[in-house]
Amino acid sequence: MKLNPEKYNRNISLLCPVCGNSEMEHVEESETVKCTDCGIELTKDELIKENGQNIDSHIDEIKEELSKDVQKQLNEIFSKAFKGSKNIRIK
Secondary structure, eight states: OOOOGGGGOOOOOOOOTTTOOOOEEEOTTSSEEEETTTOOEEEHHHHHHHTHHHHHHHHHHHHHHHHHHHHHHHHHHHHHHTTTOSSOOOO
């Protein structure tokens, strides 16, 4: 079994901190994005900072999933390696 990195890819919708809208448009000749609903303008860094909790929860979810998959893979490797051994049991 080999870990598939594509399994851990996520698309995270960044939400407007004022109205919760997920649609933003890039403001011409500027480093800001503008909410299509309420019109607030934020830099990309500010938008990411405002969505930090949402981003962190996705990171935690990926960490947990990856940890479980690595543990499962290690169990399979050790089970195959010690298959038939009467002295060693893998749970």
